[in-house]
Amino acid sequence: MRLRVRTVIWSAGLTVLLFLTMLLSVAIGPVGIEPTVILKILLNEVAVPTSVQFGSSSDYRSLPIIPIAVEMTHVFSYNVTESDSIIVWQIRLPRIALGALVGLSLAIAGTVMQGFFRNPMADPSIIGVSSGAAVGAVAAITLPFALPFGLELQSAALIGGVVAAFVVYGLATEGGRTPVATLLLAGIAVSTFLGAIISFMLLRSGESMQEAVFWLMGHLHFATWSRVKILFLMLPPLVIVLLAYGRDLNVLLLGEEEAHNLGIEVEQTKRVLLGVSSLVTAAAVAVSGVIGFVGLIVPHMMRLLVGPDHRILLPTSALAGAAFLVATDTLARSGPGEIPVGIVTAALGAPFFLFLLRRRKVYAL
Amino acid sequence: MSSPHQLPTEDPQDNDEDQELADSPTEASPIVTIDSVAVQLGDVTALDGVSSIVERGDFLGLIGPNGAGKTTLLRTITAAITPDEGSVQVNGEAVHSLPSRAVSRKVAVVPQDTSLSFDFNVREIVAMGRTPYISRFSGGERADRNAVEEAMMRTEVMDFADRSVSEVSGGERQRVLLARALAQDTPLLLLDEPTASLDINHQIRTLELVRELVRDGKTVIAAIHDLNLAARYCDELLLLEEGKKMARGEPGEVLTTEHLKGAFDSRAMVTRHPITGAVRVTALSDDYGQGAGGHVHVIGGGGRTTRLLYELCAAGYEVSIGAVQEGAASHETAQLLGLEMIEVPPFAVVDESVKPKLSQIVRTADVTVLVDVELHPGNLPNIEVAHASDTLIIAEDRPLSDRNHAGERGHEIYTSLREVAKTVATNNVYNAIQDRLDPEEETAMADPTEISPDQRDGPYETELR
Incomplete structure (x- = not known):
């Protein structure tokens, strides 16, 4: 079967799986809500534009770019209870949406990193992004004074992650070339160093230590629509860039010199892939903390199912990562007491990974 | 109608060439x-x-x-x-x-x-x-x-x-x-x-x-x-x-x-491949060819001889061979190596007519090497001329009894040659030649594998007696 057809079929299947997982996840919780009720609540929110007005001065202020005022009408008005509606809209859906976006980010960045480093143990945080984000976040939580420029936790984490990636890249680059092995080692060294800073800050953090540790474990507890919106606006262009580099990643697997001989602009491609996947990872880590194993095992699972070609592997890993994190987060919050989802992904992911390893399924890219 | 519009005004060739080099690469x-x-x-x-x-x-x-x-x-x-x-x-x-x-x-x-x-x-x-x-x-x-x-x-x-x-x-x-x-x-x-x-x-x-x-x-x-x-x-x-x-x-x-x-x-020998005609390189180990010189005449044929010719040649000796039948393996090798040869037609016996020539070359050679060939009545004259050499080396790995098809006469000739020759194993020929060419060193470089005189008539001759 041709690759494009296979990609479409697999992606469609996984999209359906993702939506079913999300629907199920909305239904599960301390208050059980019937799937039909959920559907009604969702449909109630569907709105279509019914009238469009151009150009009054007041509209200029509200929509400064396009002088259009749109009047929306809700099509459906099913009868649902107010409390169900709030649980679905304000509590569960933002968390599920955030989980899906974070899972998608980590899985696609993990796939890119494994291909980029030609190393099955690579994950999104391999060049220090997670450690950098963690330093930013822990600093925002524990330092007794406000960060400069009035940085919030999320922005501090995002900036920390991106800066760490830049530092690692800079350390590993010499004469315009960045050997992958050097990058890997620089990543490990910088991560270790940042780990020391985090430990030190935790030691001096006093009462805020619990909050910081909770953040470090990785969770989706404080999900809000505003955080979803950050990711939702940031991710699409970045993900599209990564998807567009599928063929380049395939050729890079042959080695850099061969990739060059086949017409890949190697150093430029490496910069794009590193930059974009670091940004994707940093964004995910900033809103959810360090959730491990999603970026490591989801790519391996999908590689077993669809093969090593990144043109199909990237989109399917992204969708599978989204479904995986939604599912594990549902488990994390449906127990007697909620636990950080990072614990669940690691507790489930590690044995599964070992199972694959023992079956000799995961040994190469 | 062909229309040659090109009316060159000034030295056109130069211009054209410059143009081609600068712009589009042409087939040429x-x-x-x-x-x-x-x-x-x-x-x-x-x-x-x-x-x-x-x-x-x-x-x-x-x-x-x-x-x-x-x-x-x-x-x-x-x-x-x-x-x-x-x-x-x-x-x-x-x-x-x-x-x-x-x-x-x-x-x-x-x-x-x-x-x-x-x-x-x-x-x-x-x-x-x-x-x-x-x-x-x-x-x-x-x-x-x-x-x-x-x-x-x-x-x-x-x-x-x-x-x-x-x-x-x-x-x-x-x-x-x-x-x-x-x-x-x-x-x-x-x-x-x-x-x-x-x-x-x-x-x-x-x-x-x-x-x-x-x-x-x-x-x-x-x-x-x-x-x-x-x-x-x-x-x-x-x-x-x-x-x-x-x-x-x-x-x-x-x-x-x-x-x-x-x-x-490294020492290598360059020849032409007899079948493909391509240049052929044979690398040789360093054992051969230090400070060699002098004329070595080889009497013999077959695979061992071919190899010996290569090695002597590579070692830098002036090598000749004879008599050899045209078309024989050693003849081909000698041709490839460009050696001096005394030839006889294919399947012909070595008769008295080539004997003077053979004697001449054996006499002038600094060393003559007799390889352990099969003895036939037809090639006995070829063997016999070795007597003319006073620096004869017999390279032998096989007992005479295994390769003597010339009866009592063959045995007689060969035994008489042995009396004047130095007999060595084939892989020691090179050392023996050096000793012959450089007699002062002979005693210093005692050859452990040299066959001693009492061994010469040794085990493999007993059957014949």
Whole structure:
């Protein structure tokens, strides 16, 4: 079967799986809500534009770019209870949406990193992004004074992650070339160093230590629509860039010199892939903390199912990562007491990974 | 009606030529111009001012010892390495200022043992050869798929197109990589040690295929370790040593004893292959050929003699042989080596008529070596003339009784020769010759394997008595 057809079929299947997982996840919780009720609540929110007005001065202020005022009408008005509606809209859906976006980010960045480093143990945080984000976040939580420029936790984490990636890249680059092995080692060294800073800050953090540790474990507890919106606006262009580099990643697997001989602009491609996947990872880590194993095992699972070609592997890993994190987060919050989802992904992911390893399924890219 | 509108006003030739060089590369211009390229890899000077030109449709072999810069030169042509000095032009464009994509439409490479440890199948690997032509968001056109199929047909990898590339054998993998390079559809093809890890059959198949590609108009530059394969298949050779160009030209011009001595620091003998006519190099161990000189005449025939002739020749002696039948193996060897010979027609016996000539040459030779040939009534005169030598060496590994078909007479002649000769095992002939030529050292270099006089009539003669 041709690759494009296979990609479409697999992606469609996984999209359906993702939506079913999300629907199920909305239904599960301390208050059980019937799937039909959920559907009604969702449909109630569907709105279509019914009238469009151009150009009054007041509209200029509200929509400064396009002088259009749109009047929306809700099509459906099913009868649902107010409390169900709030649980679905304000509590569960933002968390599920955030989980899906974070899972998608980590899985696609993990796939890119494994291909980029030609190393099955690579994950999104391999060049220090997670450690950098963690330093930013822990600093925002524990330092007794406000960060400069009035940085919030999320922005501090995002900036920390991106800066760490830049530092690692800079350390590993010499004469315009960045050997992958050097990058890997620089990543490990910088991560270790940042780990020391985090430990030190935790030691001096006093009462805020619990909050910081909770953040470090990785969770989706404080999900809000505003955080979803950050990711939702940031991710699409970045993900599209990564998807567009599928063929380049395939050729890079042959080695850099061969990739060059086949017409890949190697150093430029490496910069794009590193930059974009670091940004994707940093964004995910900033809103959810360090959730491990999603970026490591989801790519391996999908590689077993669809093969090593990144043109199909990237989109399917992204969708599978989204479904995986939604599912594990549902488990994390449906127990007697909620636990950080990072614990669940690691507790489930590690044995599964070992199972694959023992079956000799995961040994190469 | 033909309309010759060209009315040259002023020296047209100069103008035209300038125009061509500056603008479009024509069929006549060289496809590769390497201009005083120097490459420094760390502390090592990998290439040191190498210049060369490769014409369209040529098959150029890069030869030279390990570390001579063959691979570096190939990598410089692909722009994987940027030279510290000099430039490389392909089709008239300097490759190091072009984007990778443009270079990869001109030059394809078959790398040396790539480890392909992932699960792409053969067709997918070959299809990667189309990377330079496919835009980022396209899945490839029909033309791309056709190029892939054609390349796979050509290299006969169709049979295992759907197998994982990590599962195919070394020879098959080589062909897959060649197919990928063909799918790249470039005028220039570079091969790095294409035969290094292949068995002899696959070596020949690979190079025959490359030859075919050259016939179809591709230009090929290949680093080849095996000098004989290089001589047989390449139009021209470029000999590198320590990053410098030692020689460039047709195999016969490049593969000379002096060049090889200089580059490989080993003794080698250059001959012509009797079947293919190609230049042939035989490397010799250093045991042969220090300070040799003098005339050695060899009496004998068969496989041992052939080898002895090679070795003596390589050692630097002036060698003659006789009498030999035309068409015999030793006759052919002697011809290849250009030795002085005393010939007799095929299947003829060595009769009294050639005896004077033989005696003459044996007398003038500094040393005469009698190889342990079969004794027939027909070649007894040939053996008998050895008496004329006062520096006779008998090289024998087999007892006379096994090879004496000339009865009592043969035994008589041979025994009488033994009395005046020094008898040694064949692999000690070289030492024995040196001793004969340099008698002062004889006592100093006592030869432990020399057969002592009482052994001479030893075990193998008992039957006959």
